[in-house]
Amino acid sequence: MTDLRSASRVRRRLAASVLALAIVALTALFSGAAPPATAASGSTLGVVSDTELTTFNPFTSYYDGELNIIGVIYPALTVNDKDNIPQPYLASKVEHSADAKTWTFTIRTGLKWSDGKPITVQDIVWTYNLIMKNKAAASANGSIVENFATVTAPNASTIVIKTKSPQANMLYLSIPIVPQHIWQSRVKNIGKELNTETPVVGYGPWILTGFKTDQYATLSRNKDFGTDFVVSQPKFDKLISYYYKSTDAAVSALRSGQVDQLTGMTPAQFKQLGKNKDLAVYQTAPVGWTGIEVNPGARTKAGKKFGTANPALADQRLRSAIAWSINRPQLVTKILDGLGIVGAGYVPASFKQWAWQPTAGQKIGYDPARANKILDQAGYKKDGKGVRIDPKTGKEISLRLGIHSDDDQDQQIAQYVKPWLQAIGLKIKIEPMSFDVLNKNLVKGDWDMLMDGWSTGSDPTYLLSIQTCGALPPDTSTPGYTDAFYCNPKYDALYKKQLATANQSERAKYIGQMQSILYNANIDVTLYYKNQLSGLRKNDVKDYLTGAADAQGVYPLQNHVVNWSLATPIKHKSSSNLGLYIGVPVAVVVIGAAAGLVALRRRSTAAERE
Numbered sequence: 001m002t003d004l005r006s007a008s009r010v011r012r013r014l015a016a017s018v019l020a021l022a023i024v025a026l027t028a029l030f031s032g033a034a035p036p037a038t039a040a041s042g043s044t045l046g047v048v049s050d051t052e053l054t055t056f057n058p059f060t061s062y063y064d065g066e067l068n069i070i071g072v073i074y075p076a077l078t079v080n081d082k083d084n085i086p087q088p089y090l091a092s093k094v095e096h097s098a099d100a101k102t103w104t105f106t107i108r109t110g111l112k113w114s115d116g117k118p119i120t121v122q123d124i125v126w127t128y129n130l131i132m133k134n135k136a137a138a139s140a141n142g143s144i145v146e147n148f149a150t151v152t153a154p155n156a157s158t159i160v161i162k163t164k165s166p167q168a169n170m171l172y173l174s175i176p177i178v179p180q181h182i183w184q185s186r187v188k189n190i191g192k193e194l195n196t197e198t199p200v201v202g203y204g205p206w207i208l209t210g211f212k213t214d215q216y217a218t219l220s221r222n223k224d225f226g227t228d229f230v231v232s233q234p235k236f237d238k239l240i241s242y243y244y245k246s247t248d249a250a251v252s253a254l255r256s257g258q259v260d261q262l263t264g265m266t267p268a269q270f271k272q273l274g275k276n277k278d279l280a281v282y283q284t285a286p287v288g289w290t291g292i293e294v295n296p297g298a299r300t301k302a303g304k305k306f307g308t309a310n311p312a313l314a315d316q317r318l319r320s321a322i323a324w325s326i327n328r329p330q331l332v333t334k335i336l337d338g339l340g341i342v343g344a345g346y347v348p349a350s351f352k353q354w355a356w357q358p359t360a361g362q363k364i365g366y367d368p369a370r371a372n373k374i375l376d377q378a379g380y381k382k383d384g385k386g387v388r389i390d391p392k393t394g395k396e397i398s399l400r401l402g403i404h405s406d407d408d409q410d411q412q413i414a415q416y417v418k419p420w421l422q423a424i425g426l427k428i429k430i431e432p433m434s435f436d437v438l439n440k441n442l443v444k445g446d447w448d449m450l451m452d453g454w455s456t457g458s459d460p461t462y463l464l465s466i467q468t469c470g471a472l473p474p475d476t477s478t479p480g481y482t483d484a485f486y487c488n489p490k491y492d493a494l495y496k497k498q499l500a501t502a503n504q505s506e507r508a509k510y511i512g513q514m515q516s517i518l519y520n521a522n523i524d525v526t527l528y529y530k531n532q533l534s535g536l537r538k539n540d541v542k543d544y545l546t547g548a549a550d551a552q553g554v555y556p557l558q559n560h561v562v563n564w565s566l567a568t569p570i571k572h573k574s575s576s577n578l579g580l581y582i583g584v585p586v587a588v589v590v591i592g593a594a595a596g597l598v599a600l601r602r603r604s605t606a607a608e609r610e
Contacts, residue, residue: 043569045236045541046259048250049243052214052435055194058176059130059137062481064455068560069217069241073202074176075119077105077159079231082546082562084458086172087230090124091159100166100502105159113179114222115201121153126180128161135474136191139481141175143465147499166500168507172459178202205234205565217241231561235568245406251535254279260541261567263534266408267337270533280538282545284555285350286529288455289343290409292326292401292417293484294319294523298445301472301480307445312390312397317378319522322449323364324371325420332528335412339533343526346515347460350529350557354460354508356515364519371424380425388425398427402441402450405432410451413527443479452524454483461499464514467523468492484523491517532558543568 049065058070078086093106111119128151130137149162182201186193200208210218219239244250251269254262274281297314298307328342345356379391387396403410418428456463469487473480498510544567547556
């Protein structure tokens, strides 16, 4: 799926190049034109959303299902092609100064927003400056622009971005651009803006024309969308993204023909649907991790503590013991039925350029005896009931494990994790809650441990940024974009180095060192990377997938912006069928999704944060 915060894929041939050569390569990419596509009359493509559908505010949203829609209704400077390589969108050409701190983008002219008003360079300048200067508007993409000094438009077809220092991901600016004339009146309350009043004014292959919270979003083909982009005009007239509160409901909709495509089913459902002659089931490479977040203590940038986390979790030794008590290979076998990879590095192994693995001496395995020894040596003695006592407070260590109530895999994982942690003397209380409530509690710091997951794209900048000190909230009433309130100056120094390093091989070394720090900190205990398990109604849709499956039958990362545009109807659905879709609660209960875009700031349910 398309992740607006880790937007592009780096060509492997650029891995050892300097920034100047990289920009030449990108400029060369900005030269082709994709053939226009002809839409079929009256056709509707139904898909399942990866997460809840509550807002389409591009400044604040970070749920996968919402970002997929934002990515097709708003333009950016670049857009990823089927291989997740950046291609021209609003920008047709890019150049940079000798010191690589002044970037000049040539902007297309003659394009219009869906309300007929022209798209201008001022829309771009206004969008970027708003993110740079407004804390609420920076919620989703602030980390991408934090090194920007100025964004200006010297003329009607040029944007100039000056950075404070060289920035390695300047080729991958996929921040959605909004129409200033629509959004300028919303700035005062931009953090609360939902942007769900339809039709939503934007510019993309689709126009959002209908919406019902946590049920469905209806998009209509944008007949005025340009034909010289790598993303073509859709071949379906309508696209409906449904939200389902359980995978069983989503699978039932796929089986009955109420939806055409679904990502995020369980292994058992995947194998069962493989027997259905009307369906094609397929796997795609993992784009994110599923794990357990451990709260070391919520705090603001100034260090003010808040929230209700158990203070013992600030001790890295306790977090380490938790990590050693979890049998990750067994979870891959029991939960994923082998259709995934044991977790380790913070960036999924699918992104080979950035993937990292611990050394043999560093690797954390399943060893409850070692976990008990760590706690014994740290002074966490057991009481008469076998429960560990916090030596600082004298209280039993009782921890809450928050799980998504609408995620079957969360519940399955919890049933394994609870006895494993109890075996080392920790009291565990499982707390099921909705996707929305869980994430609200996360922001408030009202949690001990949570099932969570993130996905990323080819440029991991955003995913890495959510672990920096700068991601902490400015105060207790304003949420930051932190993942788990982690702050480590050494990690931050490496983050700045990788961001300013043009040589991609050298940059990868810094990113590996950052992942090593996170691995040892155990604030995100990565359990596994799950293959994306999907299904498609092969009698209704063709040309949906891109790339070829490997020897294990796993397809490369997919990009929903491209998939939805390439999808071709085999038989037309009458508009009267639309009522069948609207009546049911919709959208997939996936756990991760993001087929390679800018920064996961794509948070999904624990089952799949794509």
